[in-house]
Amino acid sequence: MKKSMYGKFGGQFVPEVLMPALTELEEAYERYKDDPEFLKELDFYMKEFAGRETPLYFAKNLSKKYGIKIYLKREDLVHGGAHKLNNTLGQALLAKYMGKKRLIAETGAGQHGTATAMAAANMGFESEVYMGAKDVIRQHMNVYRMELMGSKVNAVESGSKTLKDAINEALRDWVTNVEHTHYLIGSVVGPHPYPMIVRDFQSVIGKEVKEQIMEKEGRYPDSIVACAGGGSNAMGIFYPFIEDKEVKLFPVEAGGKELKTTEKEALHSASLCVGEEGILQGAHTLILQDKYGQILESSSVSAGLDYSGVGPELAHLADIGRITPCTVNDDEALEAFYELSRLEGIIPALESSHAIAYVMKMAKIGKLEELGDLVVINLSGRGDKDLEAVFKLKEEETKEACQ
């Protein structure tokens, strides 16, 4: 097996221009990942800037309602409001050690773009963020945030105007400016070594959970549930538990309106559950495509999960049966958004709402037993960014009901 592979998935399907940059990045990562000075600096940023460690919070009201013990890993409390900063601090620091001057990033929900803008401002990089025009509208508070911190935000008008198209545009920028620019990918996607690097920087989530749950419960959880767009918060919390076979791992994908595809688009974003093998944006993975291999546009109420592919390592772990991919639809996610807000006083991101919704859904269909009685849900982000979108949906619903 080539070292760029995750099982039969992964690889480096990129233009020739980028190959030297990927090699340079991999070598730099190998050099610094165990370097005491690098780790000390990263640790400082994680503690003092990001606010780690994050609590593993016992959700007592949710637990009471469902009759099992439910813990929430509070990544919503990370500076910026999502797990994304764990990765951007790591990669930005690496880019600094590599002597790069400029960071570029793609963003869906705007959380990764925001986290990139934070790292860039703090560490003194020039930064530019690509965001699908559709996402610029549905997540425009995040656009203001990025601009406030000095990032240039480019609305991408091509294709479906969402995350996939933002990645295409970031790749085009990188191809042009590769010599002094680091492409700070926001999830465990893209060509090797990105899926590995992002996974490693996000693994801080799972490492903390391991210690915290032992302290609180004296044992590992029966299951861990996390939403999966590209899959970085899922890989981050799963990875330290991969060898602990008794812990079940559930990546929850966006089921969108329903698990169907038309000729041009998928009404969902469930590449792990119903995608096929293919090559997208640098990696051999599971993707949504038509019979010729044209990429289908994806769909989800949550911008951060609205992606036609998924990280290659998740595809591999699903292939060997170590993780159990599942979906919840838009309505179920919205219901969870309301329920967590009401029951626990925590407003979750629409992305994270998918993870919570999965537990609710299992309860509803009488299969909660499959999750066991000690469950950790990765609360990957907070929902402030989604309020406007959710209220709009509610308005539309009310209008429809009146007609």
Add this chain to the structure above:
Amino acid sequence: MRIGDKFAELKEKNEKALIAYACAGDPSAEATKEIVHALVKGGADIVELGMPFSDPVADGPTIQAASTRALEAGMNPDMYFEMAASIEENVPLVCMTYYNLIYKRGNEKFAKDCAEAGITGIIVPDLPAEEADELHVACKHNGVDLIFLITPVTTGKRMEKNLEKTSGFVYIVSRLGVTGERVDVAESTKNILARIDTEVPKAVGFGISNGQQAAEVIKAGADAVIVGSAFVNIIASGENVNERVEKLASELKISCR
């Protein structure tokens, strides 16, 4: 026609090659056939036919838009091969596309379909040598050239490996960036041509759009110039397309003589 035979023929005549690009199906399969005819009539020695892909990451706005128009007009790989098979010009045809369309069809079947449709070369901008083994085997097996790329940042061992693997010609990407017209010829073009050492014909592309640029590139040692976006822009305008395409091809070809 094989690419090697064309270069041999040109060598006899002491000429360099004009390689012209058009996106198949933009704006329709029928129109593409006429455009190919006009390109060849104007002087194109090799025609690169883009097979449109939904996510063309190596292309700038011009070819992105062409791909979108072609896809919206219904172009797909089955139609592509049908159309290519019906082209009767006596020049090598080269397929340029992205790897997922090849992977989905199957490497072997894709190469075989190319051979049967009279396509004798394949360029895949998102398939570096490291990932190309299967397609390489399939191409050899079917008598189709697989063309690799050299860029301003391809050096040392990578350069050697890509030169060793490429056949037909080597595609020299003249500058960092995506496809699209530029006003000047990059200094990097001359640098690469100066440091490249190969028997395979050297074709330079990315950013060349007029006779003067073509002449500069040829003077710097190229065996061929590749011109894409300049033709695609004419096609996109929809005005006197065939005449103008032919005229531009003949202007460019003058620089190759």
